Amino acid sequence: MTMFKRKMPELNELLPLEDLESILRETISSTLTVQVKEWKHLTDPGENFGSLILAVNVDVIDNLKQEIYHLVCKMPPKSDYLLDLFNSPITFKKEIYFYKQIAPAFLQLQINSGFNENELIKLVPHFYGGRMGLHGTEKFDSQASIVLENLQYLGYSTQDRIVGMDLEHMEYGVRELAKLHAIACGYRIKNPKDFEETIVPGLESAHSEVAMKCVLEMIRKAVENLKKMDAAKPYIDKVFKTLDYCEKVENEKKPLNKNWCTFVHSDFWVNNMMFRYSNNGKIVGMKIVDFQLSQYDYGMKDLIFFLISSAKKDVIDENLNDLISLYYETFIETLQSLKVDTKDFPKEEFDALLKACAPLKFPQCIMMMQVIKATRGTAPDVNSIKNKEAFLNIGKGQIYEDKLLHVLLSFVKYGWLAE
Template sequence: MLPVKNLDALLMQTYGPDFQIHDAEWKQLTDPGENFGSQILAITVNAKQSGKETTLNMVVKLPPRSQYLLDLFDSPITFKKELDFYSTVAPEFLKLQNESGIPQEALSVITPRFLGGRLGLRDPQCFDEQATIILENLKDDHYTTQDRILGLDKVHMDFAIGHLAKLHAITIGLKLKRPGFFERAVLPVLEYAVDEDAKDCVVDMVQKAHDDYKSMKEAESYLDRIERTLEYASRVTLTPKEPWTTLVHNDFWVNNMLFKYDESGKPINMKIVDFQLTVYDYGVQDLIFFLVSSSRKEVLDEHLDDMIDLYYDSFIKCLESLGVNTNIFPKSQFLQQLNQCAPVKFKQCIMMIQVIQAARGSVTETTDTADKDVFKGGINDENYKQKMLHVLSVFDRKGWLVK
């Protein structure tokens, strides 16, 4: 039985009132352990539109059923944020680029195409278990994900950093060029007050990571600074300053991007997904987490400063293409923000390693059944342990641990 009720009515949002589904096939799109924030289905429908037969392949997101995950992701709030982002904000990114005279072949189409959605079945504006977001199936257009445990090589890191910089720059361009629309339609999507249940879940995961460090002999010399950095991150609230504030994805890592390649295997495009945790903050928040969470060890060790420079240069270049005065975005301020934000970001980095480095097959719970013990990463898992230790060495080398 199709898990999505009234699918034809949702697709009518894009394909018109005469869209009729004949039959549909579906399957789970992600394995246990690959995605926790939602159920993700691949659905193929055979339908009739304007008298013609058509076949559509789509990805459908539904909320998780597990109460723990609903609390962890604050689903009633975050699902609405993501639905509003895809339906209202993402189309304006393209419109702004068109208005700025960027040629068709150079447009940044950052997200998959939105095909329909609702917050609930009983009331489209009230969250329930039938909250639905429908997107094009990127895998049909030969987009693929990379390996979360291995991480990204330099080519993929550079490519993704360029796209992340564009996401942040286009948001700022929209803010500066169309302030009325930005305040009315974009800022509400970026508001996010984490509820108490979600806070408790995060605290538990950070505490587990902290306890794991205490059990690692190799981390012994860092323990005082780990303690101070976590305490600092819990105590300090950074107030971002304009004009730098932008859409921060807040979950930008390997599993939330898909790449497309040419015949030689070179990446030629990518799409970013999962916009449920977006906030209004400094773009370097995304950059720090992405570099630490998703880069292969040798790339991070040899090219960290190069990748930071690449982000800033790509950010400025995109702003220039939108006709924005870039003198108000000096590099000195950017680097200052980077060093301010990194200690605060330490919590997310070590918390998420439990998810990113979870051994394949170690997580068998689905989004129906997952509870607080779902994340299995531990010091007996060598990948997890080495990644945790490497994060320490990177933060130490950059002076991002609080002394």
Template sequence: MLPVKNIDTLLMQTYGPDFRIHDVEWKHLTDPGENFGSIILAVNINAEHNDKKRTLNVVVKLPPRSAYLLELFDSPLTFKKELEFYSMVAPEFLKLQNESGIPRESLSVIVPQFLGGRLGLRDPQCFDEQAAIVLENLKSYNYITQDRIVGLDKVHMNFAINHLAKLHAIAIGLKLKKSEFFKKTVLSCLEFNLQEVTEKATVDMVQKAHNDYKNMEEAETYLDRIEKTIEYGFTQTVTPKEPWATLVHNDFWVNNMMFKYDESDKPINMKIVDFQLTVYDYGVNDLIFFLISSSQKEVLDNHLDNMIDFYYDSFIESLKSLNVDTNAFPKSQFIEQLNQCAPIKFNQCIMMVQVIQAARGSVSQTAAEDADESVFAGGIDDDNYKQKMLHVLYMFDRKGWLVK
């Protein structure tokens, strides 16, 4: 049985009342342990639309089943945010680019196409376990995800950085040019409410990472600064100054982007997915986490500053294409924000190593669905995990981002 009830009424939001489903096939799209914030299904649909037969390949996102994960991800709020983002905000991103005179072939279609959604089955405006978001299945258009354990090479890093800069710039363009829509619709997608269970899980994961550092001989000389930086991350906040604040994805790493290639395996397009955790903040927060979490070691070692510069240049170029005055976005302020926010991002960087470097196949489907606080693993006996933890530390030290 397809776990999604009344999928036909969801698809009628795009295809109209004449849409009829004949049969469906479905499977889990992601392996257990690759995504905890939702259940993601690949659904192939044979249907009839305006008396013509058609086949649809779609992805359906459902809330997680485990009570722990529902609370951890604050699913009633995060599902609503993501549904509103795909249905109301993403179309405005395209519209703004069109209105700015960007030619069709240069438009940034940052996200997969939205085909239908609801917060609940009993009441479409009220969250229940049948909350659903239906999107085009990017895999059927030859988009693929890269390997989270290996990380991205320089070509992929730059490609993703360029798209991230465009996402941030377009959100700012929308804020400056359509301020009423931004206040009313976009800001509600960026609400953030820290649940008690989420705060506890974050503290536990950071504490585990901290304990792991204490058991690594190579980290011994850094322990005092590690402790101070962790404490700083939990107690300090940076209030973004306008006009810099933007839509921050807040979970921008390898698993939340998909790439498409030409015949020579060069990336020609990419889409960003998973907009559950979006917040209103400085764009550098996404950049720092992405660089540290997703880059291959040698790329980070040799090109970190170049990638930071490339983000800024792409961001300014994108603002210009939207006819935004870029004098309000000087590089000196950007670098200041980067150095201000980086120590606070240390906690996210070290806790997410446990997820990103988790050994493949270490979580079963049942464990993923019945997850409790023990689900996020990773330990210093796993060499990938240990080396990544040390590398994060060395990068923060090199950039002067550890608190003294």
């Protein structure tokens, strides 16, 4: 199976990533040498704005042995505006920290809890190394990089962000998300000191002033779009009340119920998960990617955003409550498998927290529809986005408007807007 669907660079075009050798030496062998066989840009315009994603095939030579590695190399965008928007120096640092420290810690917790190799919950791609800059220091530069196994080569693929995910994929995704959240909770409960020292440092906020301004612009744009829709007009007052409520909660910064706090992905939607299938089309595996926005917060926030952003319309209309129950059941089962007492996680408390979290996710849901439902082929290349106007131009079209309205009506239906 080949991963190279897009046109390959010209033969004389050099791989933008310099000194890949030193990165691979972190995890494979300190004496290896590398020969780049072929490479390409892995994502189309509109599929990823926060980074350049390269698919790279290399020959790794060590002690006269030669082996081909199929890699994905993640690098910062070339646009200064996008570097500021995504706060790349912080997000790259966070994601490298995740792969170096947090993911191994979560795996070790399972081993310590008695999981055998076949039972281990491996939710992320294999990490080959990462750096903040070319010279191996903490100083960020354009050669910052994260090198992972190429999941496409292994048979993984994403679902279509515009079509949305069917019930089978949503159920699988909900279960895997619940496992991630439960493992983090289990780690905090069983290793509280190490959790504070190892996990929490990787969960600092990555929001920058440029990002917050852009988010507010995108929310305003979505609200203006809603105001033009006849079916949305009866609920516009509630939309503004919800946005005011979100701002009030953000400013108050009340203490969280730490019992339910966990590792939250914060950007868990279609494009950030990949599925693998058996020969008869049955889902047999899933990997989660893009951990640069992770935070310490309520797992329900990931769940709400995932359900609303990624499911097909009929799944949201007919199966949302069942999917929420599935999340809770899987969360509890995973805690139990880690030998954690679950008496402090009653369903009633979960339901109450989910209802309290739901209005807080409304801004992200209406904002991100501009990205998730952007008409394919209309988004600019990341290197050409020089200002907020170019970025804000992505959200338009009937598919986007239909989804935006459905997001609002779903929040109304489930009582998730502020009163």
